[in-house]
Amino acid sequence: MTTIKRGESAVMNTYKRFPIVLESGKGLYVYDENGKCYLDFVAGIAVNTLGHGHPALADAVAKQAEKMMHVSNLYWTKPQIELAEKLVNKSCFGKAFFCNSGAEAVESSLKLARKYAEKHHPEKYEIIAMESSFHGRTFGAITATGQPKYQQGIQPLLPGIKHVPFNDFEALKAAVTGKTAGIILEPIQAEGGIIPAQKEYLQKVRSLCDEKDILLIYDEVQCGMGRTGHLFAYEYYGISPDMIALAKGIAGGVPMGALLATDKAAAGFEPGDHASTFGGNSLAAAAACAVIDELFEKNILDNVKKQGAYLTQKLHSLKEKCTAITDVRGVGLLQGIELNVEAGPVILTCMKKGLLLVNAGTNVIRFVPALIVGKEEIDECVSILEEVLLS
Numbered sequence: 445m446t447t448i449k450r451g452e453s454a455v456m457n458t459y460k461r462f463p464i465v466l467e468s469g470k471g472l473y474v475y476d477e478n479g480k481c482y483l484d485f486v487a488g489i490a491v492n493t494l495g496h497g498h499p500a501l502a503d504a505v506a507k508q509a510e511k512m513m514h515v516s517n518l519y520w521t522k523p524q525i526e527l528a529e530k531l532v533n534k535s536c537f538g539k540a541f542f543c544n545s546g547a548e549a550v551e552s553s554l555k556l557a558r559k560y561a562e563k564h565h566p567e568k569y570e571i572i573a574m575e576s577s578f579h580g581r582t583f584g585a586i587t588a589t590g591q592p593k594y595q596q597g598i599q600p601l602l603p604g605i606k607h608v609p610f611n612d613f614e615a616l617k618a619a620v621t622g623k624t625a626g627i628i629l630e631p632i633q634a635e636g637g638i639i640p641a642q643k644e645y646l647q648k649v650r651s652l653c654d655e656k657d658i659l660l661i662y663d664e665v666q667c668g669m670g671r672t673g674h675l676f677a678y679e680y681y682g683i684s685p686d687m688i689a690l691a692k693g694i695a696g697g698v699p700m701g702a703l704l705a706t707d708k709a710a711a712g713f714e715p716g717d718h719a720s721t722f723g724g725n726s727l728a729a730a731a732a733c734a735v736i737d738e739l740f741e742k743n744i745l746d747n748v749k750k751q752g753a754y755l756t757q758k759l760h761s762l763k764e765k766c767t768a769i770t771d772v773r774g775v776g777l778l779q780g781i782e783l784n785v786e787a788g789p790v791i792l793t794c795m796k797k798g799l800l801l802v803n804a805g806t807n808v809i810r811f812v813p814a815l816i817v818g819k820e821e822i823d824e825c826v827s828i829l830e831e832v833l834l835s
């Protein structure tokens with residue numbers, strides 16, 4: 445039996461997968477079970493911050509695995525404290541909560557918004573989220589997700605969450621009521637098609653939240669952890685929320701999520717209010733510490749700014765040559781091109797030619813390579829894409 449047939453028979457059928465089996469990787473490249481090499485501009489969907497097989501990350505994980513992987517959050521552990529300090533010291537936030545995924549970080553943020561409201565404004569519980577957003581697959585997160593296709597057949601959803609169009613302040617203002625506890629948005633919508641927030645919009649949202657003591661939550665699961673050329677996407681905009689949800693790239697491939705909150709917001713949780721068995725365990729925390737250290741010691745954020753600008757420029761020149769591309773947009777190494785055809789077949793042909801890409805909605809191809817990507821790899825990516833689009 446082929447590996448794929450074995451997978452189809454034993455793994456639950458929830459993903460539409462490409463017909464390759466990936467086995468190993470180094471830097472920006474991955475290899476399938478037949479030894480075929482692919483240039484990886486998916487990076488686990490913005491997860492492999494440092495690429496594949498990174499020695500510092502592999503070493504940190506191996507050392508921690510030998511020492512101790514996990515104890516309960518009944519006890520303190522140093523890697524978790526160190527990671528919390530790094531995140532808090534490099535941000536405007538006062539406290540970190542650790543979990544295992546983006547959805548779980550979003551759930552944590554929704555619970556904290558309601559817990560905070562319970563203490564300060566007991567009449568408030570409503571959350572306003574954005575159309576075309578993506579927040580994950582658990583019930584709270586999928587309810588906040590503003591894309592009905594993900595919500596089919598699982599109703600009833602969580603009560604108390606409503607949606608407004610993204611980047612439309614008047615619509616948001618009109619939706620806010622005396623019951624609004626929190627507003628959640630992605631500073632750069634990723635799955636929804638690489639749609640950056642407008643700065644003036646975020647400024648107005650921030651002022652509105654201040655005026656009404658509504659907690660502002662940024663879902664930085666995809667756009668955070670260096671992807672904009674700043675450690676956090678809120679720094680790119682210069683407009684701070686009350687909480688951010690993190691996951692994907694935070695531990696470079698080891699499953700981890702985090703919620704960062706201001707001291708004021710974080711005080712909404714008391715012992716017993718929220719927990720996660722694996723959250724912030726020593727193995728994941730050591731991996732995340734290694735990722736953050738590497739980002740700063742090797743000036744990787746500068747590389748993101750530089751290569752992000754180069755990729756943008758290359759995609760704009762490709763757009764000049766190729767009528768199928770109708771828009772180029774994004775920030776840093778979270779870029780997208782919109783096509784006037786479906787992205788799927790283009791991505792499949794690129795894969796056959798040794799380039800891995802992922803869509804963001806039906807017509808957008810997304811570029812989220814490891815943050816250590818170099819000029820040559822961008823050249824190779826765009827040249828394969830050009831060959832496919834112009835053929």
Ligand SMILES: *Cc1c(COP(=O)(O)O)cnc(C)c1O
Nearest residue numbers: 545546547578579580663665666
């Ligand atoms: C991927 C993603 C999530 C969900 O993360 P999981 O780890 O898959 O639960 C949430 N929000 C955003 C913005 C994402 O990109």
